[in-house]
Amino acid sequence: MKKQLKLTLLSCLLSIPAITQAGPKDDIYRKGWIDFNKNGKMDIYEDPSAPIEERVKDLLSQMNMDEKTCQMATLYGSGRVLADALPTEKWKSEIWKDGIGNIDEEHNGLGKFGSEYAFPYAKHVKAIHDIQRWFVEETRLGIPVDFTNEGIRGVCHEKATFFPAQCGQGSTWNKELIARIGEVEAKEATALGYTNIYSPILDIAQDPRWGRAVECYGEDPYLVGQLGKQMIQSLQKHKLVATPKHFAVYSIPVGGRDGGTRTDPHVAPREMKTLYLEPFRKGIQEAGALGVMSSYNDYDGEPVSGSYHFLTEILRQQWGFKGYIVSDSEAVEFLHTKHRITPTEEEMAAQVVNAGLNIRTNFTSPKDLILPLRRAINEGKVSLHTLDQRVGEILRVKFMMGLFDNPYPGDDRRPETVVHNDAHKAVSMKAALESIVLLKNENQMLPLSKNFSKIAVIGPNGEEVKERTCR
8 A cells, every 4th residue: 555655656746847847838839939849949840930841841750640640631610520619628539639630610600509609709719719729739739720611702601791692793794893802701701710711613604404503603714714813812812721612523413413413524625624624723823722622523434532633633733733632521432432433441541642632521520531541551552751742731831821820810809890891891782783684675585575464483482482473
């Protein structure tokens, strides 16, 4: 008994220097830099004046495989996958205890928390900062999170300024107006603490039966490319990342349907390049987009999200893409479950990473990619060199956007002066008015009689609204 007591006391005494050495978390915030790895000295990756490539190289050299693979997944927020509104003690035993690449749609008013952490704006920003603070202070290397969010008609937040759908924006043919919409979205996203916006949609819509045609600027690749370029440039002027989508050949599902038909788009190579890829080329080569979302369809029998040709040869080698690629929801899993070209999850993870994908996004736990990827690496299916390439591309963007110099963006003092202010509402109204398209029934151009008094409502709403009187 006495021997056991002595051992316990000795253990306690030995632990005291370690606790004292660690110090309070506030000690990591130094003048002009942050001690992310908590070692008491400024490493190269912590030095704001060091070249970005040197910072990336230094950080990679300190990361273990668990930390690297955690950077390659999204943690979906708003209670959908991330069940906790704020950090809890159990996060220390979750897969993201070693970090995470990004957190998507956190506290934007969707999901189980609703408005609780979306508004007031200052409460929202504080919640985002509390989550970021956990990753900076509680993980070994303190790598900040990239907070992503949708943004094709204004930043996706229930209290933000909304704009017409992209088809309405496209009908204005007004590049300056699209640039102003992008400016409003960038200012509000930044004020709310988001750092990466999934916008614009650069697909061309050529089949009106397709339900997502409303989300496209139009059917003409020149128009889509020009307007998309304005949006990307406006977003990235504010140190946000613009992530255009959906790359590539996504917008022609069989029969205009969406679910269950994302295979075998019948597009010839020249048509694919000149129509469906051209807006993305402009967005990357001319506007400098730092993000791309890969689509979940195939092309010529090869899933795009697992295609070295699309993700490396076209994006990086031909167009000089310098950012990171995130998958559309379930695009990675589809290699295994829909396209059925990979017999195991390990093969699935290996193919997308070797092809050039950086971060897997889906509405399931990030471990669904991280664990198979770790097994694939251990089995030699993904080389350590390739792993470092993919993780380095993610880190490079995080350094470029300034996350390591200021991991807590957002206006936590008076964000209400920015989000949905009168000036932004005026831009929204101007966009709404310019997006209206009227057709004049001249010389009976439209097959409608001037004398009809009623129209029938056919479809899902037919039971509730059998007919409406025309006025």
